[in-house]
Amino acid sequence: MSKGKTSKTMVWILMAMLILGLGGFGVTNLSGAVRTIGDVGGKEISINDYARALQDELRAIEAQTGQPMSFAQGQALGLDRAVLGQLVVRRAMDAENTRLGISIGDENLRRELISIPAFQGLDGGFDREAYAFAIDQAGMNESDFEDSVREETARSLLQGAVVSGIAMPAAYADTVIGYVAEQRDFTWTRLSEDNLTREIPEPTEDQISAYYEANIDDFMVPATRQITYAWLSPEMIIDSVEVDEEALRALYDERNDEFNRPERRLVERLVFPNMEAAEVARKQLDNGQTTFEALVKSRGLELSDIDMGDVSMAELGQAGAAVFEVPTGAIAGPVQSDLGPALFRTNGILPAQSTSFEDARADLREELAAERARRVIDAQIGDIDDLLAAGATLEELAKETEMQTGTLDWHETVEHPIAGYEAFRAVVGVVTKDDFPQIEVLEDGGIFALRLDGETEAHPAPLDEVREEAAAAWRAAEVATALNALVETLMPRLEEGTDFTSFGFNAIEETGQDRSAFVPGTPQGFMQTVFDMAPGEIRTMPDGAGLTLVRLNAINAPSTGAPEIAAVAGSITQQVSAGIAQDIFDAYANSLQSAYPVNLNQQALNAVHSQLQ
Structure with missing residues (x-):
């Protein structure tokens, strides 16, 4: 219970500091006669508690981000709903405590109050006047504050009873450690055409044609959409944008701390x-x-x-x-x-860092010019929309404005500057021939409009266009087949433990490699294959135009007695136990909300929100 005691003390230290810091913010009745935003099982949620909780969350976010946050921004993030949910859970717990008869006596309450530093005098003792003044400044009376202390302490007792004693067995951490920290020793080599004793001849036309037909799916041209687009980006006009010297100087002075640091x-x-x-x-x-x-x-x-x-x-x-x-x-x-x-x-x-205005000038100009280019483009959107509405084609648009036109055979893997924009990809995939071009905005402040001219279904590329690729693929397949045959003839001796070097292979020894290891020169999925092997086992993996050969030498279990392993195991157990405890408490809190009816006054909520705007 000492841990819970410490937690409760810290909660009330923070509450006392908050009362003093707020200095009465929002503690007067925000809505006149309305004093609550609702109740849970008969336990009222004070309108002032809700207002304070909202502002506390806003201040916490500001402290984390270093940026001011308005209530409207917080509301867009769902902050008001999160705060309301927390208060509902708290009051549901209070209702349950009332049913169970859980509370603290006057003597325990006294100990809680006198232990709060904010209520202590210069001699370290409880200062009655400081206590009364702080409560009065917060717009509360002593009875209400002391009731809140009783309720918070009772909630801590209830929560502790729900989640105490929850711990994952050591076997869980041992299993995780065994999986993550287990290591492998192995020998591997990459075989290529150079390891073959006979040369692979050049393919004949019949062989190329036969390979092409048998692997036609490897030579498919994806379905494409023929697109005509008009595009204007800030980069296209940045050189023509004028940036005066005074603006550059002002930006330099504004960011002086960045360019000149002691x-x-x-x-x-x-x-x-x-x-x-x-x-x-x-x-x-x-x-x-x-x-x-x-x-x-x-x-x-x-x-x-x-x-x-x-x-x-x-x-x-x-x-x-x-x-x-x-x-x-x-x-x-x-x-x-x-x-x-x-x-x-x-x-x-x-x-110390010192960057003169002249040294920073180029970067400053690029930054200001890019921003002004975006504003120039933004100012043109209305006029360009009017041209399109009047029936102008994309080609005519390029003549009347600074936009540039182009065509593109688009598919998901096409490489093109404009195809890298998510906004463009979102439109090009759904546009139809019946759609009229309209201006869309790109992530960098540029704009575009496009037209679907036609569509082509996926089809095999003609052999004449992919003859070289087909010949290279045939040759790679022949090399792989020959290498597999070579390994098959050597396998009996390899399984007896004969070194790779005995066959002229360049053997590479790896020791102490875990699952996350990266071994340069190995094919994808190499380590997964190694960890699926038994000691002494030999496997081959296709590797482009070659073959990777690997033998597992040993499996090394993690040293559970090592301090670093013990620390990781303890951390895993602690984190998982905390996660399970939180899940159990969340489930308990949800059951309480189902057991005690929740009644909310939307008008009172709106009143609080309007005060915080």
Whole structure:
């Protein structure tokens, strides 16, 4: 239960911080007399809880992406439905707790409240005035807040009871590890026409013709659609677009941080409660009594907890000068930092970067010209649409505008610049002869219109057009047949264990290869074949105009006692157990929603949404 206790404490720490941070946002009655957006089994969902939850999710997304997000954008992503679903589950759990009689007493509630740092005074004790002020600022009363603490704690107890004790057996991880980490030792070689004792003659006309007829499917021309198109892309007009010097200068100044970056350093910062403690730690480092890693661990931290990433001198504040004086790997300090006395370790130096306007000018012009070219094309769409509506053909369109025309025999595998656009492929596959050309927009801001002129069914290419391909394919088949026959004659000796080199083959030894290994020079599916083999087994695989011969020498089971294998096994067990626990809880939550009726007030929901617009 200690884990659950820690989880609950963190939840209420975050809730208290949220109450203080929101400063009363949205906690007044958003809809006047309406106080709820609905209820689940008689447990009301407060209109203010819904509003706060929505804003919390928006802020979380903004923190992750570094970009502002409006409510409209969040709604388009289904954020409102996700938040509402979470609140419905919570209230369904509250209804179930009421039925089961699960709650916490006053003494447990008291312990929860006094353990929240936001409600503690300078002496570390519970500050009654700070507590009352925070609750009042949030627009709540103490009774409502304490009820919410009781409900959240009860929900944690219920959820813990549902998912506790769920763990995958060790056999599952062992099976996965056995599959993933098992290795193979094998010997292989690639045989070609050079390994044959007799030369393969050139094919006769009859042999080519016979091969062509017998393998006609290999020489099919795919069904094609004869297309005429008119196309205008930003690249076509980018050289004619004018970009003034002032705009280039403005863009350079706007992106100055990208072109001119001061020297930066990869830094770790270990903060101490006071300067005396920091100086003692520095002396221990200098005397070799400890290491920086040991100091970090003694503070109950990991290196990832103190990693500041790459920072400039200015970002380090008053500690900047000291940190930037030491070389890579050295420790600076103790010096005062924004968080108190600290030791800093420099792990890398990123030199200053300076790109002059003249050096950046070409790239800036290309960027601005491309953007302006897209705007020029966009401005022409209306006029071009009018020409098409008036009956202009694609050929006439090219004469009246900057669009360029062309023809294309289109099929799924055709290689052509315009065929690489998804927008073009979406239209060209469904257009009919009865469709009138219309302007469509491409992914890069270009535009096109097309016309279907005709269609050709799939058919065999005439032999005269594919004679060389048919002759080469006949020869490859003859080489493969001869190589297979050669291997068949040698197989008895190979199965006895005779080395490949005894037959003049270039044997290649591979050891410790797992399923994900890539062995250059081998055909597709090679490793899968190797892992299907038994020790001592020999197999051949077709390989274009040659043959790959492989013998499996040994199967190496993973060393389950190795630390790295044990760590992976533990991670697999933990992840799968967590996934199963989540699935079980989701199923339980769904059953609760079925057991307790959900009633929602759409007008109240709309009122909240309008306030957040």
